Amino acid sequence: MPHSASLAHLRFWSLLFAALALAWGVSARRWSETWWWLALLDQVPALLLLPAPLLLAYLAARRRKGGWVAWNLGAALAFAVFQAGAALPRAERLPDGAPLTLLTLNTDFASAxxxxxxxxxARERADIVTLQEGLDRERQARPYEAALRSAFPGWTVLRHDELLTLIRLPLLDSRTVTFPQTPHSVLLARIRAAGQEVTVVNAHLPTIGVWPNASDRALGRTLPQRVAHQLDARREFPGVVARLLGQGGGPLLLAGDLNAPPRGELHRDLNALGLRDAFAQAGRGFGLTHHARAPYARSDYVWLRGAQAEDVQTLSDLLSDHRALVVRLRLPPAAEGSPGETLP
Structure with missing residues (x-):
């Protein structure tokens, strides 16, 4: 192939990748919970596409085209951060306050x-544990809950359906909050930590699947209808969280398997509510949590209000098909005379 034609192809593919990545990123942040086809596209792990600009940079280097090397390396960095969710090292000053550690894990139908x-x-010295999929495949919950109570003596174990929250700090109250239109709930616990009231929200949002289940087949749902049905809970979720945030001004920790990539409309909406992604604050790399043996996606999160992440890690221990996410954070100093100090 002539040199000029080869260079033209390199330019074309370099510009095309950058344009498509930009269009995908902007569209996903605005409409990934709205347009069914974009919701499906957004399930493609962006990390799998990262080699494309790196290959283009390599080809440009072979042709000694420094400008196109820089272009593609810049595109790769932007794609890694904004689409694949890479967290860059930060040197943020941590506020004074009490330490608290939270661990979250999808147990894969009570298989952990x-x-x-x-x-x-015990190794990670966690104070709070949020678990999802705490039902076995026959949708039985009590055997797994009983085994957890035995394995965690002295801890408070809360359960609602497949959600389990384990706490070794004083519990003030707990309840479930059901979504307005869909049969989904979050499990809420209020605890006392560092002389103040802290709200812990355990959540599990449905995944976006292509293949129909028994209910879909019985109702004759088409692919667009199936995706829209699966998105219903995710569309309601920000409103549920907004109501919880409006019920008190203390620290709130939202943890669980949100089945969403580290970008998109859901991510944008939670940021708009004043929550902050703990991994974006204090994580390193991509924070991949699924699949545990060969992780390629981040679907497990801890979001914070009124607390600062100090260190965030995904653990390599193989307990289920997800990797556990552990967040070490700091709570702000309790205000003198705050309600949390007067509670028993």
Whole structure:
């Protein structure tokens, strides 16, 4: 192939990748919970496409085209951060305050062994554990809950359906909050930590699947209808969180498997509510949590209000098909005479 034609192809593909990545990023942040086809596209792990600009940079280097090397390396960096969700090292000053550690894990239909989970929690010195998919495949919850109570003596174990929250700090109250239109809920616990009231929200949002389940087949749902049905809970979720945020001004920790990529409309809406992604604050790299053996996506999150992440890690222990996410954070100093200090 002539040199000029080869260079023209390099320019074309370099510009095309950048344009498509930009269009995908902007569209996903505005309409990924609105347009069914974009919701499906947004399930493609962006990390799998990252080699494309790196390959183009390599080809440009072979042709000694420094400008196109820089262009493609810049495109790769932007794509890694804004689409694949890479967190760059930060040197933020942490506020004074009390330390608190939270661990969250999707247990893959109660497959995470309680004894191994307890050992992991002890090793990481976690104060709060939020678990999802705490039902076995026959949708039985009590055996797994009983095994967890045995493995975590002295802890408070809360459960609603497949959600389990384990706490070793004083519990003030707990309840479930049901979504207005869909049969989904979050499990809410209020605890006392560092002389103040802290709200912990355990959540699990549905995944966006292509293949129909038994209900879809019975109702004859088309692919657009199936995706819209699966998106209903995700569309309601920001409103549910907004109401919880409006019920008090203390620290709030939202943890769980949100089945959403580290970009998109849901991410934007939670940021708009004043929550901050703990991994974006204090994580390193991509924070991949699924699949545990060969992770390619980040679907598990901890979002914070009124607290600062100090360190965030995904753990390599193979307890389920997800990797556990552990967040070490600091709570702000309790205000003198705050309600949390007067509670028993």
């Amino acid at each position: 062994p309680p004894a191994a989970l307890a050992a992991l929690v």
